[in-house]
Amino acid sequence: MTEHQPELSASDQMIERAVSGEGIQHWLKISAAWLALQEPERLFPTLVSSFAEHLPAVRTVILWLVTTGGLQPVAHAGFTIPSAISEHWLRVRLRPGEGAAGLAWQRETVIQQHGEHGYRELQGIASPQAQTVFQAIGDLLPRSLLVTAIPLRAGHTLVGVLELASNANEPLGIEMADFEVIAGIVAAAIRNAQLYDELRRSHQRLKAFDAVVTSISTAADLPDLVQSVLTVVLELTPAQSGALLIFDPAQERLQVSAWCNIDLTALACFDQVSVDATPCAEVVRYGQPAFRPLLSERGESALIEAGMAAAAYLPLLAGGTVTGVLALFGDIELTKAIDKDMLMPICNQVGFAIANVRLYEDSQHERRKFHTVIESIAEGVLLCDRYGRLTLANQAAHDLLSCATLSFETPLATVPDLYDLRDLDGNALTPDDLPFTRALRGETFYDYRVMRRLPDNSERFFSFSGAPAVNEQGEVEGAVITFRDITATQKVQRAKDEFLAVAAHELRSPLAAVRSYADLLLRREQQREGDHRDLHGLTILSQQVAHMLRLVDNLLDVSRLDAGQFDLQYQQVNLVGLAQQVIDQQRPNAGQRDLLLEAESAELMVTCDAMRIRQVLTNLISNAIKYSPPDSVISVRLRSATLLNNNAPAVLISVSDQGPGIPPEEQERVFQRYYRAPGRRAEGLGLGLYLSREIVQLHGGQIWIESREGQGSTFMVLLPVERMQRSRTERMNRSFELSAEI
Numbered sequence: 257m258t259e260h261q262p263e264l265s266a267s268d269q270m271i272e273r274a275v276s277g278e279g280i281q282h283w284l285k286i287s288a289a290w291l292a293l294q295e296p297e298r299l300f301p302t303l304v305s306s307f308a309e310h311l312p313a314v315r316t317v318i319l320w321l322v323t324t325g326g327l328q329p330v331a332h333a334g335f336t337i338p339s340a341i342s343e344h345w346l347r348v349r350l351r352p353g354e355g356a357a358g359l360a361w362q363r364e365t366v367i368q369q370h371g372e373h374g375y376r377e378l379q380g381i382a383s384p385q386a387q388t389v390f391q392a393i394g395d396l397l398p399r400s401l402l403v404t405a406i407p408l409r410a411g412h413t414l415v416g417v418l419e420l421a422s423n424a425n426e427p428l429g430i431e432m433a434d435f436e437v438i439a440g441i442v443a444a445a446i447r448n449a450q451l452y453d454e455l456r457r458s459h460q461r462l463k464a465f466d467a468v469v470t471s472i473s474t475a476a477d478l479p480d481l482v483q484s485v486l487t488v489v490l491e492l493t494p495a496q497s498g499a500l501l502i503f504d505p506a507q508e509r510l511q512v513s514a515w516c517n518i519d520l521t522a523l524a525c526f527d528q529v530s531v532d533a534t535p536c537a538e539v540v541r542y543g544q545p546a547f548r549p550l551l552s553e554r555g556e557s558a559l560i561e562a563g564m565a566a567a568a569y570l571p572l573l574a575g576g577t578v579t580g581v582l583a584l585f586g587d588i589e590l591t592k593a594i595d596k597d598m599l600m601p602i603c604n605q606v607g608f609a610i611a612n613v614r615l616y617e618d619s620q621h622e623r624r625k626f627h628t629v630i631e632s633i634a635e636g637v638l639l640c641d642r643y644g645r646l647t648l649a650n651q652a653a654h655d656l657l658s659c660a661t662l663s664f665e666t667p668l669a670t671v672p673d674l675y676d677l678r679d680l681d682g683n684a685l686t687p688d689d690l691p692f693t694r695a696l697r698g699e700t701f702y703d704y705r706v707m708r709r710l711p712d713n714s715e716r717f718f719s720f721s722g723a724p725a726v727n728e729q730g731e732v733e734g735a736v737i738t739f740r741d742i743t744a745t746q747k748v749q750r751a752k753d754e755f756l757a758v759a760a761h762e763l764r765s766p767l768a769a770v771r772s773y774a775d776l777l778l779r780r781e782q783q784r785e786g787d788h789r790d791l792h793g794l795t796i797l798s799q800q801v802a803h804m805l806r807l808v809d810n811l812l813d814v815s816r817l818d819a820g821q822f823d824l825q826y827q828q829v830n831l832v833g834l835a836q837q838v839i840d841q842q843r844p845n846a847g848q849r850d851l852l853l854e855a856e857s858a859e860l861m862v863t864c865d866a867m868r869i870r871q872v873l874t875n876l877i878s879n880a881i882k883y884s885p886p887d888s889v890i891s892v893r894l895r896s897a898t899l900l901n902n903n904a905p906a907v908l909i910s911v912s913d914q915g916p917g918i919p920p921e922e923q924e925r926v927f928q929r930y931y932r933a934p935g936r937r938a939e940g941l942g943l944g945l946y947l948s949r950e951i952v953q954l955h956g957g958q959i960w961i962e963s964r965e966g967q968g969s970t971f972m973v974l975l976p977v978e979r980m981q982r983s984r985t986e987r988m989n990r991s992f993e994l995s996a997e998i
């Protein structure tokens with residue numbers, strides 16, 4: 257084998273030039289036809305056959321094009337590919353320097369190899385696969401040959417190499433300089449066709465994308481979506497059959513959700529088996545596509561039996577998450593023919609669509625669950641948005657309010673008479689006092705009792721609880737209200753209150769008489785000379801009767817409050833003196849406990865009902881004694897302050913103990929009528945704090961608790977210095993609070 261420029265005799269050269277002179281004209285005519293051919297599939301065969309036809313010495317022509325994998329043969333003339341090497345032919349890629357074509361590519365110059373030992377010998381170094389191909393082609397050619405490889409350059413880009421094998425002893429029939437000109441035209445035609453092809457492909461991709469997007473957007477549900485996507489994709493690709501597999505991450509399984517032109521039995525290797533056992537496990541695991549021939553060792557024999565030879569498995573991705581796999585099957589050409597760049601964006605689109613449908617289905621499922629729960633609640637449930645417009649009402653709410661239709665459009669606060677809600681005294685609720693308005697204001701409340709008067713003048717009582725619905729930013733987005741009918745309970749409670757009022761009334765006079773005599777006997781016994789045998793018994797009698805009288809008085813106070821007959825006798829009172837008196841009175845009951853009084857000054861005057869405020873202080877201090885350990889300290893503090901709502905001058909009284917404390921959820925409840933914390937053994941009716949709050953509020957003051965469980969309690973009372981006119985809302989609040997659990 258030698259590498260040389262062809263040596264021609266002088267006469268041969270003259271003949272050549274003459275031929276070439278006509279030749280270049282001739283070639284220019286031929287090349288004009290090439291430029292008119294835009295489709296690569298038409299241009300490439302035309303190119304090679306032009307050279308095979310018009311250069312008589314040429315035996316074979318191969319057009320090699322530069323691809324990412326190396327030089328790839330895309331067209332040939334002068335020989336038929338023997339079937340034994342057809343697969344090698346499809347796969348052969350020359351690296352730079354491999355074969356004559358690879359050498360021309362590497363050196364970017366015309367290479368001519370001339371020799372007597374056949375085609376394969378002239379190709380020089382090559383990979384085993386290329387050698388097999390060269391050998392098979394060489395078998396069809398004489399041993400004495402000239403191989404010419406001419407690089408095809410379009411501008412600065414080397415697009416490929418044209419390789420001709422011609423009889424060694426015949427002139428090629430074209431002068432090298434002319435050939436290089438023609439090669440330039442060939443390269444331009446190829447580039448042109450490649451650009452055209454790219455354009456055509458991107459147009460096709462766009463169309464394909466459009467078709468898929470249309471099928472996604474018109475699909476009614478997931479099965480419909482996957483089926484129509486698969487049909488569209490199969491039309492766009494050279495695949496003969498395919499399947500769409502949906503990935504269930506919880507079960508780690510794939511499910512064949514759509515299939516086309518293939519029997520479901522051939523797809524059994526994918527369906528409902530662990531992902532790792534399927535032939536496309538790595539596609540799901542790594543989210544990368546796989547293009548490969550089918551292999552029975554991979555469990556794909558059923559597909560092979562169905563007549564398929566190769567597969568393309570493409571992940572359906574939603575962001576980084578695999579939601580499924582598109583599996584396409586076809587002949588061995590499939591892996592090469594499939595347009596990955598077209599399919600990947602489609603697969604992403606489908607991946608997202610699947611994720612969306614799933615999300616939608618999940619949310620629908622949750623919604624159904626939510627509705628079932630809400631509907632099965634026996635209490636009325638109402639939800640409203642931040643504007644107070646009803647967004648949900650369960651059946652119980654409709655039934656309880658006996659409204660055929662609830663207003664869903666108008667903010668509830670603007671239709672207060674929609675439910676005709678009233679306070680327990682029968683006054684219509686103002687928009688501000690509607691349960692919704694309270695919850696939207698940010699209030700959380702329980703057992704807010706209201707009344708509804710029905711057209712037949714009967715009354716129904718409801719207990720409302722409500723809370724604002726707050727988003728992550730802490731903004732109120734709406735409100736949730738639950739309510740139940742407590743008419744029966746309310747009636748029983750009224751009956752009970754009436755009974756207790758009568759009983760208390762009847763008990764008071766005899767008890768008062770017993771108390772007077774008990775006290776008298778006690779005093780006599782104390783003053784008697786000699787032994788005091790009965791002193792202990794009489795002391796207990798007197799204390800117990802006094803206690804019974806206090807209970808009865810409390811009950812009578814409650815009935816007075818209910819009847820609106822709780823009148824206050826205002827007078828100027830020095831609270832410091834009053835507190836001192838109460839402390840002195842309570843001291844005998846305090847045992848070892850230390851009772852301290854701290855006052856900002858010796859005199860803190862307020863206008864109040866001295867007897868009632870004494871009642872409040874007695875109750876708070878006796879509770880502090882009742883609910884705190886024997887050796888602890890109880891402090892009563894007084895100082896000037898202002899009211900929380902209107903800054904009016906006031907006196908702040910605080911009673912602190914070192915008892916068990918009151919948990920936050922109970923702090924509101926302890927003020928309810930008859931409320932006693934569970935497990936408290938100390939005696940009482942649960943009326944002390946209720947009456948204390950009533951009395952303080954009737955004075956226009958405020959009362960609340962500051963306490964942490966296990967760290968003692970402090971009861972705070974703010975009493976206005978001047979007598980105050982009570983506002984309507986306060987009066988209303990009082991009527992809500994009148995209610996309590998039996």
Ligand code: ADP
Nearest residue numbers: 879880883926932933936940941942943944945
């Ligand atoms: P009574 O003391 O008669 O039960 P009250 O209305 O005075 O009724 O008090 C209601 C409930 O509040 C009590 O049963 C008790 O559980 C709780 N309580 C009141 N004062 C205190 C306190 N200082 N420490 C702890 N719990 C208290």
